[in-house]
Amino acid sequence: MKKPNNTIDIDTDNYERYGFHTPEKYLVKLPKGLSQQVVAEISEQKQEPDWMRKFRLNALKLFARMPMPTWGADLSGVKFDDIHYYVRPTDRPKQNWDDVPEEIKDTFDKLGIPEAEKKFLAGVGAQYESEVVYHSLQKQWEELGVIFLDTDSALREHPDIFKKYFATVVPPGDNKLSALNSAVWSGGSFIYIPPGVHVTIPLQAYFRINAQNIGQFERTLIIADEGSNVQYVEGCTAPVYSSDSLHAAVVEIIVLKGARMRYTTIQNWSRNVYNLVTKRAFAEEDALVEWVDCNLGSKITMKYPSVFLKGKGARADILSVAYAGEGQHIEAGSKVFHMAPKTTSVVVSKSISRAGGRTSYRGLLRVSPKAAGSKANVRCDALLLDENSQTDTYPYMDVREDDISLGHEATVSKIGDEQLFYLMSRGLSESEATALIVRGFIEPVVKELPMEYAIEMNRLIELQMEGSVG
Amino acid sequence: MDSLDITALHVSVKDKEILHGLTLSVPRGEVHALMGPNGSGKSTLANALMGHPGLTVTQGDIRWKGESLVELSPDERAKRGLFLSFQYPAEIYGVSVTNFLRMAQAARLGNDTGSLTDFHKDLKEQMKLLEIDPSFSKRYLNEGFSGGEKKRHEILQMGVLKPEMAILDETDSGLDIDALKIVARGVNKLRGPERGMLLITHYQRLLNYIVPDRVHVLMNGQIVMSGDKDLALELEKNGYDWVKETTASG
Numbered sequence A: 001m002k003k004p005n006n007t008i009d010i011d012t013d014n015y016e017r018y019g020f021h022t023p024e025k026y027l028v029k030l031p032k033g034l035s036q037q038v039v040a041e042i043s044e045q046k047q048e049p050d051w052m053r054k055f056r057l058n059a060l061k062l063f064a065r066m067p068m069p070t071w072g073a074d075l076s077g078v079k080f081d082d083i084h085y086y087v088r089p090t091d092r093p094k095q096n097w098d099d100v101p102e103e104i105k106d107t108f109d110k111l112g113i114p115e116a117e118k119k120f121l122a123g124v125g126a127q128y129e130s131e132v133v134y135h136s137l138q139k140q141w142e143e144l145g146v147i148f149l150d151t152d153s154a155l156r157e158h159p160d161i162f163k164k165y166f167a168t169v170v171p172p173g174d175n176k177l178s179a180l181n182s183a184v185w186s187g188g189s190f191i192y193i194p195p196g197v198h199v200t201i202p203l204q205a206y207f208r209i210n211a212q213n214i215g216q217f218e219r220t221l222i223i224a225d226e227g228s229n230v231q232y233v234e235g236c237t238a239p240v241y242s243s244d245s246l247h248a249a250v251v252e253i254i255v256l257k258g259a260r261m262r263y264t265t266i267q268n269w270s271r272n273v274y275n276l277v278t279k280r281a282f283a284e285e286d287a288l289v290e291w292v293d294c295n296l297g298s299k300i301t302m303k304y305p306s307v308f309l310k311g312k313g314a315r316a317d318i319l320s321v322a323y324a325g326e327g328q329h330i331e332a333g334s335k336v337f338h339m340a341p342k343t344t345s346v347v348v349s350k351s352i353s354r355a356g357g358r359t360s361y362r363g364l365l366r367v368s369p370k371a372a373g374s375k376a377n378v379r380c381d382a383l384l385l386d387e388n389s390q391t392d393t394y395p396y397m398d399v400r401e402d403d404i405s406l407g408h409e410a411t412v413s414k415i416g417d418e419q420l421f422y423l424m425s426r427g428l429s430e431s432e433a434t435a436l437i438v439r440g441f442i443e444p445v446v447k448e449l450p451m452e453y454a455i456e457m458n459r460l461i462e463l464q465m466e467g468s469v470g
Numbered sequence B: 001m002d003s004l005d006i007t008a009l010h011v012s013v014k015d016k017e018i019l020h021g022l023t024l025s026v027p028r029g030e031v032h033a034l035m036g037p038n039g040s041g042k043s044t045l046a047n048a049l050m051g052h053p054g055l056t057v058t059q060g061d062i063r064w065k066g067e068s069l070v071e072l073s074p075d076e077r078a079k080r081g082l083f084l085s086f087q088y089p090a091e092i093y094g095v096s097v098t099n100f101l102r103m104a105q106a107a108r109l110g111n112d113t114g115s116l117t118d119f120h121k122d123l124k125e126q127m128k129l130l131e132i133d134p135s136f137s138k139r140y141l142n143e144g145f146s147g148g149e150k151k152r153h154e155i156l157q158m159g160v161l162k163p164e165m166a167i168l169d170e171t172d173s174g175l176d177i178d179a180l181k182i183v184a185r186g187v188n189k190l191r192g193p194e195r196g197m198l199l200i201t202h203y204q205r206l207l208n209y210i211v212p213d214r215v216h217v218l219m220n221g222q223i224v225m226s227g228d229k230d231l232a233l234e235l236e237k238n239g240y241d242w243v244k245e246t247t248a249s250g
Ligand SMILES: Nc1ncnc2c1ncn2[C@@H]1O[C@H](COP(=O)(O)OP(=O)(O)OP(=O)(O)O)[C@@H](O)[C@H]1O
Pocket: B013, B014, B016, B018, B036, B037, B038, B039, B040, B041, B042, B043, B044, B045, B054, B087
């Protein structure tokens, strides 16, 4: 190979693939930092109804009062005063690809998004900076009554259904970061699937941060009405910047009786991003919620996709992959609340630590006395690629019902010399062999991804491993 | 003629010397059998030939087509045409037999790798020859395979990768009688002027099916006796004590 120095070359490669940025051209950019004026100005800019303005201001008060989480990863580097809370690159979301500004298209081109779109996309929500600039939705779905909009537009165009569900799953005061998001949220996706409608092609959105010190505070709200079926996919890559940025999203999902919802994420923020996301779903009777959550990037991630199993027979599957390389602490976990009889949860967590990186699994399982006949199974597998790396598991259980079946299994493993030798004896280089073992390790989760994402995921793993040897 | 030439090879594991000046040549196009008591160093030799990182060559040389392999990593040796069928193949979770083989083929052959269609056709044929159920192609590499299934898959890999020099470490152990015949058939199919083989075995029985050009006896880290196929029969009849006596007196 033509690489004098693996590490540098990989960074360069990543930089070229993800680290570019297009010249900033903003129409509105509020000063750094948070205040009532800033929050009111955001609401004003968006010409929001009064209730939303009050909601934001109230959330700001909660934010100011609430402490930062003291458990989990080190968040002392988050400087709330040093962040722009609102940036708006274009006037209004565009329906038509032709209307999307050239430099933004250029950015997406570099990410390979148009190709992906050709193959798989029917509806696209692309978030550039803090605003959705491009949005299209296939006609047939519109005819079925599916709503897939950026969240700001949804507030304008579907105020009733919006207000009915907004902040009912994650109230502003849930935690400090959800309070912050509630105060300054912008963009994100809003999806409503009417009863009985099955959307067979995943709805997709791409997220990207592209200016220094810009936090991204998108707000996603998905309602799968009774008996419906939908999958939502978000993938994010971010350019490399030197100063820290914050991503504090809130995702709320409501899955009504007999409906199924899968939410898939591939997170590959640049290594300076604090990724602190609150994701939660309500599952009513016989509903199925699946979180498929892959976390490769960021400096620090704290993310615990949660499911409240509220209706009898509801089920939650939470599958996650966490990769932590040099300087990264990825804390991915889960929370499941069994609140009704015969509910089921399956948690599979796969983590990989390399080059001093640290992964943590933090999981909460709560079973209420109303949850007779429920089943919960948690499996955490950690793979350590070298001696300097670290992994830890924090399972919390609060079980108040005897008639349930509980399983918990955690393993920590290393790549065996004999495995490497075996694969290398067949012609694979050390990094290829390592990557193959890692890929095999996360296969149970990756096989659940749409194909193009699975390929991208495996490619990202290979890139990481190329830097791991020699 | 191309050959694998091992000369005065000393190999240590953790400062303990296992091979004490072993000399052996296997020309491409020939099949040589290597026999010897437990612990005599057969697997150590096989692993050293393939470049196991836990083994150190302290003296002597291993040459393939005239080039020394000693400093080369296992993958570089594989790319030069060497192959090792493992006594205990590793299990690789989450990697399907098919995906792995395609990847290994591409690694070994580089630009000469054939089309995906040809690969699948070849794989199917090889599996049929070895009477491996097609469902195995989707299973994870060696994961949960029985001992005999693992051995068959080692030969399957050899069949797909088509090495020029194959070292087979006890490929017959753990096989039932029918499987032994099937595996022997697979090996014989791969026999030819373009390929050399070093067949490590404890049992003369295998050599009824795969008739070797030469038989060598390894004891205490050295080759102590070599002969034609009849040497295996002799060994079967008289045991290794006979070798000791003969070599001591001779
Ligand atoms: N990692 C190791 N550490 C210490 N000793 C080892 C190691 N590997 C091999 N040995 C020793 O080297 C000697 C040769 O072992 P080897 O596996 O090569 O024998 P073998 O001829 O293949 O035996 P078998 O017929 O049982 O397969 C044995 O005494 C064994 O205990």
